[in-house]
Amino acid sequence: MGKGNGYMLCLFLVFFLGEGLSKGVQGLACNWGLQSTHPLQPSIVVKLMKDNGFNKVKLFEADPGALKALANSGIQVMVGIPNELLAPLASNVNNAINYVKQNISTYVSKGVDIRYVAVANEPFLKTYKDTFLHTTFPALQNIQAALIKAGLGKQVKVTIPLNADVYESESGLPSSGDFRPDIHDLMMSIIKFLSDNRGVLTINIYPFLSLYADPNFPVDYAFFNGSAAPVVDGSISYTNVFDANFDTLISALEKNGFGSMPVMIGEVGWPTDGDPNANIEYARRFNQGLLDRIIRGQGTPKRSTPPEVYLFSLIDEDNKSVQPGNFERHWGVFYYDGAIKYQLNMGHGRGLIPAKGVKYLARQWCVMSPGASTSDPNFQNSINYACTYADCTSLGYGSSCGNLDAKSNASYAFNMYYQTMNQRKDSCSFSNLSTITTVNPSRGTCRYEIMIDLGKHERPSNHAPSAAGRKQHFPLIMALVLVLTLIV
Template sequence: MGQGQGHSRTMTWLVLMVGLVLQGLVAETQGLACNWGSRASHPLPPEIGVKLLKDNGFDKVKLFEAEAGPLKALGNSGIQVMVGIPNEMLQPLAGSVQAAINWVYQNVSTYISKYGVDIRYVAVGNEPFLKTYKNLYVTTTFPALQNVQAALIKAGLGMQVKATIPLNADVYQTQNDLPSGGNFRSDIHDLMVSIISFLSNNGAPIVINIYPFLSLYADPNFPINYAFFDGTSSPVVDGSIVYTNVLEANFDTLIAALEKNGFGSMPVIIGEVGWPTDGDPNANAEYARRFNQGLINRIMSGKGTPRRPSPPDIYLFSLLDEDTKSIDPGNFERHWGIYYYDGTIKYALNMTNSRSIVPAKGVKYLSRRWCVMSPQASLSDPNLPGSISYACSYADCTSLGYGSSCGNLDARANASYAFNMYYQSVDQRQGSCSFNNLSALTAIDPSMGSCRFEIMIDTGTHDKKTTSGSSRSSRWGLGTAFWFVLGLSSLLIRTN
């Protein structure tokens, strides 16, 4: 073997090895995106949350508000960030460029320059054109977007950070029930075209939230397999295209609307999509695993839709359960996380590179004790219904609802669950397990079957934390909690 021939073979081997290494790096860096909400009474510590994201291959995250803890923790993490502005701030931002300049300086420029946060998008509002809002934000959303974009440009961030608006899929519709008939809602058509034109001129994407679960929730006759990615029993035929799942059909309805209005190449991000695990018969771990695994598989395979073969960025909704969200749309609202509130795993998922989902590490909990109905207490005690109502007015009892994970408990266990949720929500405060001599403390975990009796994260304070993050359910009020606890008390009375 000559020296030149050996050198050539060595170089060939090196090139092959470098190629394999680069392929591995590309595969390793292909990641996922998710929403990280903050409406939790005992939020996961931000540093643990960021580690949870990284350990599971998430390289993009959407926050609903510019909260200091999560943003600082995301600094120099390698995770790209979309940071949100709540709808309540749209009016002042719409009325003052200086207000937008101040907001961008405090919540974007500072975190980028001081903490190394990789902010890529500012989400101006959250689904502001929902029909249920009755035009509340119609006149302020676009001016707020314009002012925030102007503020980003003034800060020298116009190329690095893009302002956009996360929109609900109800901003478009179809007249013939087929994706090809898609167009923007008639009452906001001209406004939508103006906004999309502005986004396009500034190199920003349109962000759309799509929820197949809500289609099933709203219509008992909705073909259930059509909500998932592995069902073909109810296809929708649109000319030469056959749709086998609602996500593709819904997304392509938007694409058709964009094409009709001259924006066929407009970049699109799916800002929220997921499946809840509790609070409704169709909100369960089996369905959530089926949907989210199918979604992750699509993302990792780079699959698009018939009208848009190139895949969009998709932000999974969501990372964690949030126990203080409004339940007006349904008890499921607090259970969208792929993790429980504390970062423990709900169900098996294969994430990036087929690695199994892993839990949060380093979480510290309150003491291992639970508040339950006393064995000596009577179900006929006249104070019992009022005690349960009180507990569920201040704590999350949505898992007790019909078809939920704790929906099959007997009357005594119902009361125990309510008492414990209150006791944990106030950090096991001394005297908080005292319901008219109906309750007692126990060191034996009362969890049974699918029903978890929680112990909360030790947040390091005995003052109940109030969170201000504006997640998806902030569109609704809080009144349903009152009717929920009344219904729970009635259920208890009927079971006696």
């Protein structure tokens, strides 16, 4: 997906005993993300996972707060290594030994059930322009050597989460799948190494991105229960893009002598905001369809056994980069505070359970003053400023707050800034355009948030940067488009 390297998110992973269906769901897995200005307390997130039956979690970095909370929890852990660490890990095996000692061995000794180390995150994305081409494999080798030296070689396996763009099909059919020519030899070396060390190949598949990237993509083909015309590949008819994509990988593996290589889906899911196709209806439809087929024990045409699947993701993250799209901050099954976005049938009559014990800031909102005017000369700059330092992605076209009038748009922007700044007194001062209200301005699908009170929780690591230190993730061009929309 091209997502950054420092965050953690959550997905479904379902396991079965025997035939699977006869015994039912054994557990679920997730990615847990921390790129939030006001992240949930780690202990609350662990309780949220356990309450909802998640027994495996994938982290994108060795976050101390998250790992501490996962100790003796009964949850199996995959620890990710961010791309920016690849160069030092590749350059010297001692760096890898120190990394494993500090971030793996230490936590294993404290009761954290670490099963995988995920070296890098989608390092061969074309958009990275070969930045990590020469460091990923050496880093993988050094981490494996370090795990063996630490006595963890059998307990902890290595993998590399890869984007599905590492393979392709010239004909467009799964049976023609092969690895990209520019990285073919490298992929063969990595896959052989993983196979020799009993590792797993991890692939991230995003049917949503197929729809997002191509306006002519048949909508129903993105879902498991759609009525789109099937893609016929010899004797196989593919009725959804997930199966076709996964089997393209299997064909590539078979073609290169690794037909039995185990494969995990590291990320798959559907966002709920930030794009017309990112909505709750589609997200519920996709994730429920995914869960249903795994409960049935349904694999793909080329692999009848369902792969382990991590659903992306557990919680929304308002501080993620939106370079891939405004939807990046809205992949969670839960909102940023652990509130449920939509219900899912988890099997056996179970539904989702929200987070418990969350403490919020005061029940008040910063909105545009009733007497203020959209023609005020400070109006445009005030909105632009608010959206520079807070998450305004829900205001985009086709998003949950995309149909607000100009004043409500400004109110939303002012409030997001006010909440992001912890309701600081001076953070609702937009050139006399704003005021504080205790009347909830939320309407329809548009939620005017109240943030988590970090002062009442143990602050998790340093994931809530100050206004001065926080990077501008909301693109300036998006803010300007927003302003122009408000004027019109």
